[in-house]
Amino acid sequence: MRLLLVFSLLLSFVFANVMGTSGQAFENDDMFNPELLKIDEKKYLGNFVPNVDIILENGKKEKLYNLIKGKPTILLLSYYTCQGTCPVRVDNLNKLIKETGLKERDFLVLNVSFDERDNLETLKKFKKIHGPFTKQWVFGLIDKKYIYKLTDSVGFKFFFVERDKTFVHPNVYIFLSPEGRITRYLYGVKPSERDVRIALAESTQNKISLNSVVDLALLVCFTYDPSRSRYVINPTLLFGGIGFSALFAVVSAGLLLNKLRSKEV
Secondary structure, rough: OOHHHHHHHHHHHHHHHHHHHHHOOOOOOOOOHHHHOOOOHHHHHOOOOOOOOOEEEOOOEEHHHHHHHHOOOEEEEOOOOOOHHHHHHHHHHHHHHHHHHOOOOOOOOEEEEOOOOOOOOHHHHHHHHHOOOOOEEEEEEHHHHHHHHHHHOOOOEEEEEEEOOOOEEEEEEEOOOOOOOOOOEEEOOOOOOHHHHHHHHHHHHOOOOOOOOOOOOHEEOEEEEOOOEEEEEEEEHHHHHHHHHHHHHHHHHHHHHHHHHHOOO
């Protein structure tokens, strides 16, 4: 029992410090304020996204609305060379669709890059590494002149950190109605089947849904680490799932140890 208590306290201390460091980072003047990436949902919900040209992996251009073809759509804005949460968002959604009844539903997942340096080669490499994908997925690029036209229309803000060669951007799944209207934002990198199913149903019915509270810890892909003077993957996203898993393992091990000792007695 003492061993269990020590492990639990140690685990709590470690994660409290990790989260504390993350929180302090946002208060320091030298660090990026995640509020700048927060999407003003009231301003954008209900608006139509522009019918921009999307460059598909075969090199052909197609209008965004032609790709939607009257289907509810999940719009993912990411970039194909991302070493942070972009691939995590894609992988988790793809896995969710594969393993649930969502794979039978008729909707579109449109993943397009906001990085003007991306090309067909980086797109195909990304697909090869993270595939195979379900029938719902479409990957594409946007002409440089249309990138901000699309990102600004949904309130998606991002900036490039030259020193660290990475983008800081929101982690968000944007839901569009079959007509191209913004109906819902889901934040984070691991959506639940229930949330996706409800958001798709709302999109189909053109129902506009506002999030009452947005957890900034789930919003930011990278955060500034003053000890290394660089942007690093948000520890909240990196350690959040690990923390619960580790705590569960420690508790389970303690219970098992107590059970074995009881049998010996």
